[in-house]
Amino acid sequence: MKSASASHKVEWLLSLGTSFQASQVLFESVRLGLFDLLDGAWLHAGSIASSLSLAPAAVERLLRVLIEMGILAKKGPCYRNTALSKKYLCAASSFYIGDFFMHRQSLQQPWSELKASLKNNFMVRPDRNRLADYPRQLKKFTGAMDALGRLKSEHIMAHLALADTGRMLDLGGGIGTYAVHFSTRHPHLQAVVCDLPDVVRLAQRNIQKAGLQKRVSAVEGECLFDPLPPGPFDLVFISNLLHIYNEADCKRIVKKAAAALTKGGTLVVHDYIFGCGDSVSVSLFDMTMLIGTPQGRCYEQADIARWLRAAGIKKIQSAEILAGTSLLWGEKS
Ligand SMILES: C[S@@+](CC[C@H](N)C(=O)[O-])C[C@H]1O[C@@H](n2cnc3c(N)ncnc32)[C@H](O)[C@@H]1O
Numbered sequence: 511m512k513s514a515s516a517s518h519k520v521e522w523l524l525s526l527g528t529s530f531q532a533s534q535v536l537f538e539s540v541r542l543g544l545f546d547l548l549d550g551a552w553l554h555a556g557s558i559a560s561s562l563s564l565a566p567a568a569v570e571r572l573l574r575v576l577i578e579m580g581i582l583a584k585k586g587p588c589y590r591n592t593a594l595s596k597k598y599l600c601a602a603s604s605f606y607i608g609d610f611f612m613h614r615q616s617l618q619q620p621w622s623e624l625k626a627s628l629k630n631n632f633m634v635r636p637d638r639n640r641l642a643d644y645p646r647q648l649k650k651f652t653g654a655m656d657a658l659g660r661l662k663s664e665h666i667m668a669h670l671a672l673a674d675t676g677r678m679l680d681l682g683g684g685i686g687t688y689a690v691h692f693s694t695r696h697p698h699l700q701a702v703v704c705d706l707p708d709v710v711r712l713a714q715r716n717i718q719k720a721g722l723q724k725r726v727s728a729v730e731g732e733c734l735f736d737p738l739p740p741g742p743f744d745l746v747f748i749s750n751l752l753h754i755y756n757e758a759d760c761k762r763i764v765k766k767a768a769a770a771l772t773k774g775g776t777l778v779v780h781d782y783i784f785g786c787g788d789s790v791s792v793s794l795f796d797m798t799m800l801i802g803t804p805q806g807r808c809y810e811q812a813d814i815a816r817w818l819r820a821a822g823i824k825k826i827q828s829a830e831i832l833a834g835t836s837l838l839w840g841e842k843s
Pocket residue numbers: 655656659681682683684685687704705706709731732733734748749750751754
């Protein structure tokens with residue numbers, strides 16, 4: 511998301527007041543499976559409504575919004591996906607990012623508690639229903655991480671010398687999106703994904719689905735207190751992990767990661783970082799950490815670079831990736 515330019519400040523400001531409506535239209539259309547229904551077929555509003563068990567008149571109004579937003583196409587009385595919705599919103603596509611929207615929809619409830627978080631500088635404890643729904647929320651969350659990771663992997667790989675990397679550790683690696691993607695592109699690469707037990711089970715399934723069990727493994731580990739998987743590694747990748755923790759914990763994670771590297775190995779931090787990346791996206795993500803984690807926040811590039819140097823990492827470089835995230839990496843001296 512970009513900040514307002516001087517020439518369209520009022521329109522931009524007004525559009526902020528209605529952007530939640532556009533989000534809701536998109537969330538509900540993805541949740542209904544509307545784009546899957548329209549994958550390849552021109553359909554009448556009536557048959558869309560009957561397939562989705564909805565009121566035909568209301569569906570026509572929903573379709574009209576999607577047409578106006580350029581997400582669907584219309585020919586005569588029939589509707590179909592555009593190239594954009596076909597590529598990103600149909601579950602059969604390898605670029606599918608529907609899980610990202612489902613996770614964003616699930617953030618509406620914690621975001622509705624913003625007032626209380628602002629008063630207390632602390633997240634509101636999730637209610638009993640939300641806690642009981644944890645397995646479903648975890649699937650949505652890891653699915654969203656995976657969707658973003660699949661979009662970002664190529665951009666990240668462009669900055670890393672993976673052709674010279676033998677072993678990598680993906681710390682807090684989720685379902686192994688990056689480890690799988692990097693290893694698919696670099697057939698000599700061996701990767702270890704380390705994450706918490708419930709996530710590791712999903713990672714193992716993902717690695718198996720990619721047929722990479724011989725080169726990519728997923729192991730349970732709590733990176734603050736447990737020893738890290740046995741190294742040394744040529745590369746340690748820490749993606750979207752530091753923003754969950756306070757500064758002392760981040761320093762501890764960085765120090766342990768650096769210790770697991772070979773001499774000359776590369777430590778990589780990928781995150782929403784103040785000072786690189788789109789600043790509106792980073793600051794909104796920082797608020798998401800305020801309402802959704804006990805101690806998480808986004809950090810300044812200078813702070814993370816300082817932690818890396820203190821852990822013996824030199825020649826630090828940075829690059830903007832996509833949708834607000836950036837990369838910071840350097841070499842173990
Ligand atoms: C925001 S997700 C990022 C996943 C993946 N690295 C990515 O960028 O898509 C953070 C991941 O870190 C894991 N995690 C959080 N705290 C951890 C800890 N103390 N030890 C190991 N993994 C942790 C979570 O379970 C989750 O999978």
